[in-house]
Amino acid sequence: MIKSVGITGIGYSVPEKIVTNADLEKIVDTSDEWIVERTGIRERRIAAEGVSTSALAAEAALKALADAKLSPEDIDLIIVGSASPDMLFPSTACLVQAKIGAKNAGAFDLSAACSSFVYGMSVGSQMIATGIYKHVLVIGAEVLSKIIDWQDRNTCVLFGDGAGAAVLSEVEPGYGILGIDLGADGTGADALLVPAGGTRMPASAETVANHQHFVHMNGPEVFRFATKVMGASAIRAMEHAGVTSDEVDWLIPHQANTRIIQSAAKRLHVPMEKVIVNVDRYGNTSSASIPIALAEARDQGKIKKGDTLVLVGFGGGLTWAGCVLKWSKEE
Ligand code: UT7
Numbered sequence: 159m160i161k162s163v164g165i166t167g168i169g170y171s172v173p174e175k176i177v178t179n180a181d182l183e184k185i186v187d188t189s190d191e192w193i194v195e196r197t198g199i200r201e202r203r204i205a206a207e208g209v210s211t212s213a214l215a216a217e218a219a220l221k222a223l224a225d226a227k228l229s230p231e232d233i234d235l236i237i238v239g240s241a242s243p244d245m246l247f248p249s250t251a252c253l254v255q256a257k258i259g260a261k262n263a264g265a266f267d268l269s270a271a272c273s274s275f276v277y278g279m280s281v282g283s284q285m286i287a288t289g290i291y292k293h294v295l296v297i298g299a300e301v302l303s304k305i306i307d308w309q310d311r312n313t314c315v316l317f318g319d320g321a322g323a324a325v326l327s328e329v330e331p332g333y334g335i336l337g338i339d340l341g342a343d344g345t346g347a348d349a350l351l352v353p354a355g356g357t358r359m360p361a362s363a364e365t366v367a368n369h370q371h372f373v374h375m376n377g378p379e380v381f382r383f384a385t386k387v388m389g390a391s392a393i394r395a396m397e398h399a400g401v402t403s404d405e406v407d408w409l410i411p412h413q414a415n416t417r418i419i420q421s422a423a424k425r426l427h428v429p430m431e432k433v434i435v436n437v438d439r440y441g442n443t444s445s446a447s448i449p450i451a452l453a454e455a456r457d458q459g460k461i462k463k464g465d466t467l468v469l470v471g472f473g474g475g476l477t478w479a480g481c482v483l484k485w486s487k488e489e
Contacts, residue, residue, distance in 0.1 A: 230260040
């Protein structure tokens with residue numbers, strides 16, 4: 159029998175260090191005015207030296223487990239989405255498994271850039287819906303600050319570090335994940351990438367000198383793509399769920415740019431009062447942005463049992479992912 163699957167615990171972790179737009183004005187030729195006007199970002203969190211993605215992921219995971227009132231041994235599977243993993247391999251998920259002591263869990267990374275968390279929810283939920291597993295931990299985690307070119311104003315002002323985690327488990331019928339939409343367009347792979355360090359362009363002194371081990375992005379191309387797919391993916395997930403715009407209580411979009419978020423909300427006919435936005439305080443935390451926004455909104459008491467949530471992301475790949483969720487937690 160196919161079971162209903164939802165989020166039974168969530169948590170997030172962001173580094174303490176705040177870097178403001180004024181701080182960035184001292185590093186690159188930019189201004190607080192430009193960054194706020196074009197992106198909505200005012201500050202971001204940056205991990206300390208020696209703090210890697212798995213560390214933030216483990217902190218978020220332990221909070222999500224406490225929220226779900228589960229222990230690490232209860233987890234059957236860990237899925238980590240990250241564009242900034244600790245290493246090429248082993249997976250960051252395996253490092254998280256060791257850090258939190260989830261000794262009964264399988265573990266793997268899922269690579270869909272900023273869309274990874276929703277991709278991960280869709281994969282993890284299937285394992286529970288079919289009765290194979292009981293509890294799956296899905297994590298979006300990034301320490302992008304360590305793979306960003308701090309001399310490139312086109313990218314360094316945009317990104318931040320952080321992690322968000324969700325425990326997926328069986329929930330009451332009618333609650334949990336109601337609709338999913340996943341998509342990709344690999345022909346746009348070169349619009350947002352880290353060119354070197356893999357097998358296509360192995361790391362060398364030359365690639366390092368050319369800054370090819372850092373994030374490169376064609377901003378306007380990604381912007382056009384994002385405004386096209388965000389609304390479309392959310393609509394497909396809503397159709398899959400049988401949910402209309404006026405039934406949406408909260409839209410929780412990937413936090414890349416307020417202009418992109420506003421355009422998606424408009425397309426979906428969801429007023430901005432029903433949209434969770436925290437890009438001003440955290441910047442773009444890629445795969446972590448949706449679970450951080452969700453966890454923060456829940457902690458602020460905004461999300462109530464029975465609320466209909468639409469989660470939607472887009473990112474490198476190019477990829478996109480939408481999900482409709484009926485919130486099942488009491489508090
Ligand atoms: O998670 C997915 C990842 N990425 C995204 O979602 C990003 C999507 N793209 C965007 O959000 C926007 O394209 C950006 C915020 C990145 C850029 O905004 P834009 O309105 O598309 O600006 P632009 O790239 O067309 O650049 C406009 C001008 C250029 O100067 P010129 O050529 O007109 O003289 C840029 O060189 O702004 C300049 N510029 C900057 N100026 C000050 C670019 N970055 C900066 C900066 N500070 N940080």
